[in-house]
Amino acid sequence: MKDKKNRNKKIKCLLLFSGGLDSILAAKVLVEQGIEVKGISFESYFFDAKQAKEMARKIKLPLKVVNFSEEHLKLVKKPRYGYGKRINPCIDCHILMLEIARKMMKKNGFDFIATGEVLGERPMSQNKRSLKLIEKQSGLEGHLLRPLSAKLLKPIILEQTGQIDREKLLNILGRGRQKQMALAKKYGIKEYPVPAGGCLLTDVEFSKRLKELWGICPKCGGDDIELLKxxxxxxxxxxxxxxxxxxxxxxxxxxxxxxxxxxxxxxxxxxxxxxxxxxxxxxxxxxxxxxxxxxxxxxxxxxxxxxxxxxxxxxx
Ligand code: SF4
Incomplete structure (x- = not known):
């Protein structure tokens, strides 16, 4: 009886939304099974939410934009889990975004958090170990769904209770984009941004400038970062x-x-x-x-x- 009641209740998801194809598809997959989805996107000294705003408008997704420049700058200077290929602390960055999303989830009555992450798509931050670590460190164990790769990951609580239909989630693995492109076609998404790009911390030239600046002025602030652009x-x-x-x-x-x-x-x-x-x-x-x-x-x-x-x- 309780399970039936649970299944009938419309559940609410807060989705980390960058406006890239993966996050658009994650939104579509969730909406398709009757889940109410709201996007959350972030702005910092190193990236903006322009693409997220544009794509959210196109797919009619309500979106909340959070500027976390100062907190983000602190972690970029001293990431707990290190940098990727450039000066991109992707694991710490994801943890911070998800911590903020978790607080919003509690405050505004969302039932779970989702992301458009795909297992194996990025070597540093999207392998099984990192996905687990990010889930744990953001305080979201059992409440963080990655709809595009969910069938390859441990079910979250709402999948276990039947409120999210695991069968309707996906099993995308790796860096190939064929499955995502086929899904885009299925959902009638004709225009979408190219993957990656948008974060200055992955840019070779910008990373070089930032390192030089830190070498001379480790305490530099947002005004100095803005000038680097x-x-x-x-x-x-x-x-x-x-x-x-x-x-x-x-x-x-x-x-x-x-x-x-x-x-x-x-x-x-x-x-x-x-x-x-x-x-x-x-x-x-x-x-x-x-x-x-x-x-x-x-x-x-x-x-x-x-x-x-x-x-x-x-x-x-
Ligand atoms: S690429 Fe940039 S925005 Fe994306 S997770 Fe890494 S540091 Fe954060």
Whole structure:
């Protein structure tokens, strides 16, 4: 009797939703068996929720976006379970997202959490051991469903009670995308983002910039990280010189100016805007300023070969 009552109750799922094909399919598989699904997506200094918002709108999935930049930055600096190929602490990152989702589940009466993870798709964070570890460390043992690979994993509590029909879940394994593409066709999903991408921590060039910055200023904050996304970066000992690559970047670099930073641009000649930031104590040296001016001129095709170029130098 109790089982029958349980089976009739509409259950609610909070789904980690990136807007990638796997998370879209996870939503579809759950909705198909009558489960009420809400998405949760995250924003940090290293990724945004643009794709998640766009795809949620397309598939009509209600979505909650959480900005966890500061907490996330802390774990990126010191991950308990290490980095992947670049500077991506995927296991810690998943644990943090799921911890936040768990709190929301309790507060808002969701019955379980789901993700679009696929067993064996990512060597570091989606092998059996990591999936188990993530489930345990996020405090979600028995409450975390991976619908795309569920048949290859231990049933969660709601599968055991029959409230989730395990037979309607999937057994996708590995990195091949054929099964996902066939499912996309079945559900009529014609446009979806390419897998991976979107997280700057997996980007070779960005990882290099971040490591350099940490080597000089381990305590750097969000403003320093934001600056890494713009321009050409050149170090002069502990002084950073950032040279804009186009008009748009010049505008953005200007907005990032902080107390003690210096802005340099050429007088009368349009070209790069250069920001100079000092990570050492004391003032920015004249030598570093001269170097910044030379770089500003060098990166302007119009000015490179000219003599006696004059500069505007601004400080806050
Ligand atoms: S790729 Fe980036 S966003 Fe994705 S789990 Fe890893 S660190 Fe987190």
């Amino acid at each position: 713009l321009g050409r970066h050149i170090w002069d000992k502990e002084i950073k010189i950032v040279v804009g690559r186009d008009e748009n970047e010049n505008k953005e670099i200007k907005k990032k100016m902080m107390k003690k930073d210096i802005l340099i641009e050429m007088k009368k000649i349009s070209g790069p805007l250069t920001l100079v930031r000092n990570y050492a104590k004391g003032k920015i040296s004249e030598l570093a300023l001269e170097k910044a001016k030379k770089l500003t001129q060098y990166y302007s095709v119009k000015a490179r070969e000219k003599n006696n170029v004059e500069f505007n130098v601004k400080s806050c």
